[in-house]
Amino acid sequence: MDWPSFFQSIANGVLIAGLYASVTLGLTLVLGVMGIVNFAHGELVMLGAYSTFWLFTMLGIDPLLSIAITAPLLFLVGIFVYRFTIRPILKDPPLNQLLLTLGLSIFLQNLAMILWKTDSRSVITSYSGMSLHLGMVHVGATRLITFAISVALTAVLIVFLHKMRLGKAMRAVSENNTGSWLVGINVQKTYMLAFGVACALAGVSGSLVSTIMYTYPMVGFKLSLKAFCILILGGLGNISGALLGSLVLGLTESFVGTYVPEGSGWAEGISFFLIIVVLIIKPTGLAGTRRE
Amino acid sequence: MGSSIRWKTTLPLAILCAFLLLFPKLVGSYFLHLAVSGILAMILASSWDILARTGQVSVGQAGLFGIGAYSSALLYQRYALPPVLGMLAGALIATFVSIFLGYLTLRLRGIYFSITTIAFAEALTVIWLMTPDITGGAMGVSTPPLFGGDREKAYYLILAILAAVVAVVWLIEQSRLNFAFTAIRENEDVANVLGINPTKYKVLAFMISAFFTGFAGGFYSHYNTYIIPYEVFNLGVSIACLVMPIFGGLYTIAGPILGTVLIKAIEEYLRVTFSYGHQIAYGLILVLVVLFMPEGLLGLWRGKILPLFRSRPGR
Amino acid sequence: MRGKGFGFVLVLLVAGYALAGFLPGAAMAADExxxxxxxxxxxxxxxxxxxxxxxxxxxxxxxxxxxxxxxxxxxxxxxxxxxxxxxxxxxxxxxxxxxxxxxxxxxxxxxxxxxxxxxxxxxxxxxxxxxxxxxxxxxxxxxxxxxxxxxxxxWDYHRQSTIRNFLMGISPRPKNIAIAYEDGIYGTTSRDYVVKYLKETGFNIVFDERFKSGSSDFTPMLTKIKKANPDVFYWVAYAGDTTLIMKQAKEIDFNPKLFLSVAINFPQYKESLGDTGNNVAGVDVWIPALKNxxxxxxxxxxxxxxxxxxxxxxxxxxxxxxxxxxxxxxxxxxxxxxxxxxxxxxxxxxxxxxxxTFKKSEEGGIHQAIDEQIITQWQKGSAQIVWPPKKATSKLIYPTPDWKNR
Missing domain, CATH: 3.40.50.2300 (Response regulator)
Incomplete structure (x- = not known):
């Protein structure tokens, strides 16, 4: 049994799961609170990634530190997007919501192509390519840091939702709309802020993407397809489900990539196969639905 | 009243038919090519709309399109099956796959259905690339030009298929299917209670939609002479299938066709004037239509413009 | 009502086709x-x-x-x-x-x-x-x-025969080659020809897999390749994948004697990789460092x-x-x-x-302009030509120093 490869596979899977989880968190929040699957979430990640790139290239700001800027920036973008495109369709049938967010996604991808061309953009830092030797396993320093940030992000989100007033309001609204309103929670405002927070989360994961990968106009879309897979795997609107789903996807991709012949080719398709398999077995996703 | 209604319907229709039949004689090869591409898009749009009538919003028509394209191309390559028969084969194989897919996705509602259709098309791309011995893989499959390059014949063929789609949709609208589809779309559980079996109709809609989408794929492969997985299973194809009907007006005969004509015209204009991201128009159209005219152009026509003509005394 | 709908459609169809006719650039060709x-x-x-x-x-x-x-x-x-x-x-x-x-x-x-x-x-x-x-x-x-x-x-074979000739000219001659390629046409044709040529000339292919362009993680694949211990790691990918592959190769401390690829002279290569991009060789048609x-x-x-x-x-x-x-x-x-x-x-x-000049090419073409290619290598942040000898601006660095020793 080749232990080094085995543990390396686990390490790879866990690390990439961190990235996937950070992308899925915002999506989960919006779904949980408002019941909308935001097809354009990936593009918000992409915008975060580009912001990081430009902040780095033009102002020399370290990509991981730039989170302090991209988070509030994307928060504001989220509020703007919510106000003008999401709010009007909150009560529309799911078809409209799907089409609107899909349209938004296409629009933003192409806008990015027009503004910044299609070349892939990388950032390179003093610690890029630095690697840590943990026992039998090699771990990239950047990957480890971004993983730590994802974990921190999730922890912060959980604390927010359970301990802070706004967060509790979001949970209340997600469970019972009318009830919340009756006890004086401003449902509209809560929705808006939830969307803003979700976009801020997207912005942060964009910074992480820029750091450990590279960015180009379609990067968000590819990641969002994986996020959908995770949503479906782990339960819709459920944070611990999102984490579990991320781990399942990350580890599966890693093991297929390492152990299956021609696995590198099949690995990227795992998310699609998983979606199909899971939905056939359990049409409402592994943890059931809250809304339709 | 009876004869004047028929006059209003048949005269424009007759002019339209004459125009369409004479079209190749009126224009050069460039416009003929645009027309063929346009009509192909209309077929995709109308097929998508058939499926959408049951509330199944597919964002994965590219999967069926690609299956049709590859079936036709591979059957020609391996067994020298004549192209038109190959297109038919492509249509039938796509229909068969759709039965399978339809049953599999029966219990999926709303957006989960859509996500699954995306996953379906993407999964096909991966499978295709990883099995080059069967499918030709990344290198794709090439075929000789359709009808030896005679674009007029190609035009008439695709026009005939469009006529077939339109006829089928018209028949659907005249029959009980229309009621069944609409009931299922509005509320599947209630439809069930009313005695409509959603399974039967949903799968049927899938089959009809898949047949024409598959045929279109087969046509595409011979007309373009070279197909690769990244092109025919591409999400862009799936998106194009839905933007046109939404723009023109969902659940109508004229809507998908109207939407296609205008979008293709806008697209060609944008492509010639600007270089970049003319696809941005698709995104913008989707957003604006949902926000401001959810019933598409036809809805706008019926809702706002038509009443202006109704100021005449009674009919 | 129905009639008006059809009339509308008719008008719009004709308008649509007419609109296309008035596209910019649609005017008949002038003779001036x-x-x-x-x-x-x-x-x-x-x-x-x-x-x-x-x-x-x-x-x-x-x-x-x-x-x-x-x-x-x-x-x-x-x-x-x-x-x-x-x-x-x-x-x-x-x-x-x-x-x-x-x-x-x-x-x-x-x-x-x-x-x-x-x-x-x-x-x-x-x-x-x-x-x-x-x-x-x-x-x-x-x-x-x-x-x-x-x-x-x-043509594709021009690139790959250049690679073969280059590898044959290295002394001591490398034995084991690992190949990874993007799963589109670009990667697949390159791989098909290179495998053919390398097998013909006695090289040993120890790894041969395709990957999806735009993948977020190449570590599983690179881990497998590292295990196979190749002398030369040859990959075919677009710019984004190449940057990620190199970064991750460094992370897992993968040290083949030579990193060899196809497209390594894209404009952002240096900005994206910095020192990590050094010593990578690639086949190219032309780079600015040519001295003619x-x-x-x-x-x-x-x-x-x-x-x-x-x-x-x-x-x-x-x-x-x-x-x-x-x-x-x-x-x-x-x-x-x-x-x-x-x-x-x-x-x-x-x-x-x-x-x-336009000459015949190997698989049927009669008017082929360019067939010669060059091998370039990034050395200390600048792209040098290392093959063929008559065009070289610098000597090939082989074997590549380990990551730790750079």
Missing amino acids: TIKIGAVLPLSKATFSQAGEEQRRGLLMALAEINQGGGVLRKKVELLIEDDTGEPSVGIGAAEKLLTRDKVAALIGGYSSTITFAQMNAIQRLEPVVAWTGASSTKVEHEFGPKRWFFHYHP PETVNWLKKFNHAYPGRTPEYWAPLAYTNMMTVVDAIKRAGSTDKDKLISALEKTSYDSPFGKI
Whole structure:
């Protein structure tokens, strides 16, 4: 049994799961609170990634530190997007919501192509390519840091939702709309802020993407397809489900990539196969639905 | 009243038919090519709309399109099956796959259905690339030009298929299917209670939609002479299938066709004037239509413009 | 009510077709200029970089030609159409240029699939095509023998035979090769030829797998490759994947004796990788470091037109494309098709790629302009030519020092 490869596979899977989880968190929040699957979430990640790139290239700001800027920036973008495109369709049938967010996604991808061309953009830092030797396993320093940030992000989100007033309001609204309103929670405002927070989360994961990968106009879309897979795997609107789903996807991709012949080719398709398999077995996703 | 209604319907229709039949004689090869591409898009749009009538919003028509394209191309390559028969084969194989897919996705509602259709098309791309011995893989499959390059014949063929789609949709609208589809779309559980079996109709809609989408794929492969997985299973194809009907007006005969004509015209204009991201128009159209005219152009026509003509005394 | 609906549709259909007729550029060709048409990918990811670079080269050539008085005492007009990366659109663009704009020659090109579809569609017109696109031999088999088809870009086997010859020339000769390639046409054809050539000459292929372009993580694959302990790691990928592969190779401390790829001279290579990008070798058609006078002169012109940019080979290729076509028109004394074809066949033009003449190629083509390629290596942050010896600007660094020792 080749232990080094085995543990390396686990390490790879866990690390990439961190990235996937950070992308899925915002999506989960919006779904949980408002019941909308935001097809354009990936593009918000992409915008975060580009912001990081430009902040780095033009102002020399370290990509991981730039989170302090991209988070509030994307928060504001989220509020703007919510106000003008999401709010009007909150009560529309799911078809409209799907089409609107899909349209938004296409629009933003192409806008990015027009503004910044299609070349892939990388950032390179003093610690890029630095690697840590943990026992039998090699771990990239950047990957480890971004993983730590994802974990921190999730922890912060959980604390927010359970301990802070706004967060509790979001949970209340997600469970019972009318009830919340009756006890004086401003449902509209809560929705808006939830969307803003979700976009801020997207912005942060964009910074992480820029750091450990590279960015180009379609990067968000590819990641969002994986996020959908995770949503479906782990339960819709459920944070611990999102984490579990991320781990399942990350580890599966890693093991297929390492152990299956021609696995590198099949690995990227795992998310699609998983979606199909899971939905056939359990049409409402592994943890059931809250809304339709 | 009876004869004047028929006059209003048949005269424009007759002019339209004459125009369409004479079209190749009126224009050069460039416009003929645009027309063929346009009509192909209309077929995709109308097929998508058939499926959408049951509330199944597919964002994965590219999967069926690609299956049709590859079936036709591979059957020609391996067994020298004549192209038109190959297109038919492509249509039938796509229909068969759709039965399978339809049953599999029966219990999926709303957006989960859509996500699954995306996953379906993407999964096909991966499978295709990883099995080059069967499918030709990344290198794709090439075929000789359709009808030896005679674009007029190609035009008439695709026009005939469009006529077939339109006829089928018209028949659907005249029959009980229309009621069944609409009931299922509005509320599947209630439809069930009313005695409509959603399974039967949903799968049927899938089959009809898949047949024409598959045929279109087969046509595409011979007309373009070279197909690769990244092109025919591409999400862009799936998106194009839905933007046109939404723009023109969902659940109508004229809507998908109207939407296609205008979008293709806008697209060609944008492509010639600007270089970049003319696809941005698709995104913008989707957003604006949902926000401001959810019933598409036809809805706008019926809702706002038509009443202006109704100021005449009674009919 | 129904009738009004149909009438509306009729009106709009006719309007739609009429609208298309009044598109810009739809006017009939005027006789005061010589028109040349180019079809380039300008809006599709992974293609548009090359398309944009070609456009720069074409515009440079156009300006120079017209400043010099044009050709046959007429101004040259260049019509560029975007194929958007789709075969249908590519066909339409080519048709439009040939049948409506009536261009004297069709130039440009990039994607092999689109090229195939286009040539099939327009071959009945037997137009003069001077093409910088397509490297797939599928195109060579089908259209290479046609008398009206002139091809500039090297075919896939030219690249891969260069790799084989280069590897054979390294001493001590490497034995084990690991190959990874992106799963599209680009990666697959490259891999197919390289496997064929390397097996023929006795190399041992220890790893041979495809990956999906745009993957977020190559560590599983690189881990497997590291285990196979190759002397040479050869991969074929687009720019983004290449940067990620190199970064992650460093992370898992993968140290083959040589990192070898295809496209390593894209403009952001240095910015994206920094020191991590050093010692990587690649096969290329041309890089700015070439010392021939045509390159030096051309670079001066390029830097004047586009200051601060590092060109990729597409720019001088497109420039050469345009210049040779116009030169042929001059020698033909007209844009008559047969005369132009004869003139093109007699081309002898000094370009940054060497002397351009049209000769036979190995799998059926009769008008091939470029076949020689070079091997480049990034050394201390600059791209050097390390093969063939007569063009080399520096010696190959082999074996590559371990990551720890850099």
